[in-house]
Amino acid sequence: MPKKVDHAERRRLIADALMRVAAEQGLEAVSLRHVAAAADVSAGMVQHYFRTKDEMMTFALSVVQERSRRRVEAAMARLGDDPAPRDLLRAMVVALLPLDEPSREDGRVALAFLAYTAVRPQTALRSETQQMVGFIESLLPGGKSGDAAALLALMEGLGLYLLGGQYTPEQALAALDAQLDRLFSA
């Protein structure tokens, strides 16, 4: 056997470069050569680790999803044991919002992939949305049906407006807290 290299690591390296390109110039600018240049490797190497561009895109998409999943887990773990439901929900939503520059970058990439998959049903992003709705529902008092789905959608919308610059972080957080107030007051 020849040189041993960490296959998975190389793929992540390339996917990182892809996400950098996508965050700055959109998915339309993602080409084998651009990604290779951003990763400072040859185009041949990219082809070596991804036999097709589609394979590369799909992998990058999974990296994006994985990263946001970890963000949420970390935020929730940071709360310690047995946190109050409201704190748990707030931490979860805040972890998913593009509030600082790194997560804004991720957000732009995620938005690009959202539009990308919207016209490519086969590249479906397996969504954990339904489980999230169930999880949120178990944390909400009262439990009017629709409240959980609304909170999740609120998060998504706040993310969009944060990315677009229509809402400031303060506005977004105020909106979130207003909603949590309503959900936990009565």
Add this chain to the structure above:
Amino acid sequence: MPKKVDHAERRRLIADALMRVAAEQGLEAVSLRHVAAAADVSAGMVQHYFRTKDEMMTFALSVVQERSRRRVEAAMARLGDDPAPRDLLRAMVVALLPLDEPSREDGRVALAFLAYTAVRPQTALRSETQQMVGFIESLLPGGKSGDAAALLALMEGLGLYLLGGQYTPEQALAALDAQLDRLFSA
């Protein structure tokens, strides 16, 4: 002067073709030749009415915005004079949600442009978001700050999940009504 043609109408015709292409295959598939083929005209004609692709894109973007604005106006006008604030708000949000197939198409195009403009600050989509927030605020009772922004963000998020297929129209409407209940109950 030579043949007189309705300049604006031709441009709308081309923009419509562009939106069809974008709705089916995404903005990446939007090229002069594809759009021309979809409009069943020659590529030269497209170039005649839009000197550059960017000009065509910008115009199409404005058409999308204009169309959704009209949708809202029509829905609100349909309510007659002096409607209840809750009904007004509900009609407005429902008009913006991609609930049937035509508006789903528009939604896909809008989503594509959202990702498109996210990495092209100069092609900023002038947002009427702040005015909308103000308008909603004037209709809400109590008027906790943040409630209006939250409702608007909720709408956006519901739209995304409807497009993605994560929420059914029934789920989305249930979430909306649950929120309106909360806003108008206390």
Add this chain to the structure above:
DNA sequence: GCCTTGACATTGCAGTTGTATTGGAAAACG
């Protein structure tokens, strides 16, 4: 010491892209 195998790099190719250019046709105006 071969020699296989995996890790790259380079090059070529057919197709598509946006744009510039050219040319013709036809309609209003003098």
Add this chain to the structure above:
DNA sequence: CGTTTTCCAATACAACTGCAATGTCAAGGC
């Protein structure tokens, strides 16, 4: 009638795209 001005078509072109093919090189197993 002739000229001009707009409408549109066709073509040319350089740059780019994804992908396949080919080459080089080194690290192991036998």
